[in-house]
Each structure stands twice: as structure tokens, then as C-alpha cells.
Amino acid sequence: MLLTLLFYLRVKESIYRRGARRxxxxxxxxxxxFQAKRFNRKAYCGHCAERIWGLGRQGYKCINCKLLVHKRCHRLIPQTCQRLMVSIHHVPSS
Known part of the structure; x- marks a missing residue:
């Protein structure tokens, strides 16, 4: 009985951990x-400068340059990623 309970708890824990990593x-x-994010503090869109608010994942954040935008604005961003620009300028010439 105790062995069955321990096995059950280990299986349950492994399922929980596997499900947590998405x-x-x-x-x-x-x-x-861009990665969908939920903002706990005041955040403003880098495109339209309006506040990002709502329930759930309200906007997107660039994982490279940390730019925050509304979900509706992410396709409208005219500028290229600043991290991308830095890597282009530092390419060694041969």
C-alpha cells in the first residue's frame, strides 16, 4: 500500500513537472x-505608446531587445531589432 502511494506521488509529480515546461x-x-507576455506593472507599447492592459497575456515582448508591444501592434513595427543591428555592425571583415 505504501509502495503504491509512493509510486502514485512520483508519477503525479513527473506529470506536473512535464506539464509546467511549455x-x-x-x-x-x-x-x-516576440513572445506573448502578461504584464503585472504598467507597460506601454513601443509602437503606439498606449498602455498595454487587459487579462491574460496582453502583449508581446521581444526576447532580444526587450521591446514591448500590443498584440495588435506587433506586425506594424517598422524598426528592426536593435540586437540584430548590433550584430550586423560587428561582423568581422575577412
Whole structure:
């Protein structure tokens, strides 16, 4: 009985841990890699400068340059990712 209970708890724990690690979808726009985020503090869109608010994952954050945008604005970003620009300028010439 005790052995069965320990086995059950280990299986339950492994399922919980496996479920906790999720792959999040990335959206690529002009070199930015946007990931859906939930903002706990005041955040403002880098495109329209309006406050990002709502329930759940309200906006996107570039994982490279940390740019925050509304979900509706992420495809409208005209500038390329600043991290991408830095890596282009530092390419050694041969």
C-alpha cells in the first residue's frame, strides 16, 4: 500500500513537472522575436505608446531587445531589432 502511494506521488509529480515546461510560440517580425507576455506593472507599447492592459497575456515582448508591444501592434513595427543591428555592425571583415 505504501509502495503504491509512493509510486502514485512520483508519477503525479513527473506529470506536473512535464506539464509546467511549455514551449511558447515565438513571432518573428523585422528581426524581433516576440513572445506573448502578461504584464503585472504598467507597460506601454513601443509602437503606439498606449498602455498595454487587459487579462491574460496582453502583449508581446521581444526576447532580444526587450521591446514591448500590443498584440495588435506587433506586425506594424517598422524598426528592426536593435540586437540584430548590433550584430550586423560587428561582423568581422575577412
Amino acid at each position: 514551449w511558447r510560440k515565438l513571432y518573428r517580425v523585422n528581426g524581433h522575436l
